[in-house]
Amino acid sequence: MEKQMHLAAQYLAAAGISFLEKKSDDSHTNLGFNTKNxxxxxxxxxxxxxxxxxxxxxxxxxxxxxxxxxxFELDGARxxxxxxxLEDYSKVNLNKTYQYKFHYDLPYSIDHSxxxxxxxxxxxxxxxxxRVLAQSVLENINKQYNLDTSIRIWPxxxxxxxxSPLPDSDITIGLGLAIPDQISDKHYLYISGYKNGNTIATSKLPKLASGxxxxxxxxxxxxxxDNLLESNGVAFFKDAINLLKND
Known part of the structure; x- marks a missing residue:
């Protein structure tokens, strides 16, 4: 199901590429998530x-x-x-041409069948x-640190x-939820810190309470x-941010 949802999300990314003005940071392709539906x-x-x-x-x-x-029901659809x-709807309702083309590669391929x-x-x-967990945790961090930045899914x-830059600090942070990859075979929360354009080294930082x-x-x-509570995710990010700030 992970692979299928990743592939299905590319239909949304292709719509952004087809119909929106190109942004240098690729933000025209990114997606929001509604926790209610x-x-x-x-x-x-x-x-x-x-x-x-x-x-x-x-x-x-x-x-x-x-x-x-x-x-459109995906179950059983080629x-x-x-x-x-997608092409028919776009032509009739948007008077635009939908194209399934990308400027990046995915870890797997898809054919017409x-x-x-x-x-x-x-x-x-x-x-x-x-996804609900990630959205909730990041909304909490966004509010606590006054980041005032968008939470988006990058297809x-x-x-x-x-x-986002961290207010009252000289560092920038990137954080979120990642799908299984070469770093971990499970979904995981991640955070990195940046100072003066460089990634902050972690080899000498104190041990985290979790993670x-x-x-x-x-x-x-x-x-x-996996099986993480929102409070645990928030605590993890706050601990990491504190250690990155004091490096």
């Missing part, structure tokens, strides 16, 4: 407020606008079927809950994250996100 969503793609959504709860794609909602639906399948509904619910690496510092391949701190 469990949906990823694009930036507004038209004057009618069209957004393309990916619904974790129902395993569907949705076009939402001030005219209503149009839904990649080519999804593209046809690839078929989506709701093979594990329980795992899909767990993945939604991880390339599929992480939920924020990147661990990394310096090989990734320089920062990580914490396994």
């Amino acid at each position: 469990g949906c990823l969503y694009t930036h507004a793609l038209s004057d009618n407020g069209e957004v393309l959504c990916l619904d974790y709860e129902n395993f569907t794609l949705q076009w939402k606008s001030n005219k209503g909602i149009t839904t 990649h080519t079927d999804v593209l046809s639906w 690839f078929t989506f399948a709701l093979s594990n509904a329980d795992r899909l619910a767990e993945l939604k809950n991880l 390339h690496h599929f992480d939920t994250g924020i990147y 661990e510092w990394k310096s090989d391949g990734f320089t920062g701190a990580i914490l396994n996100a």
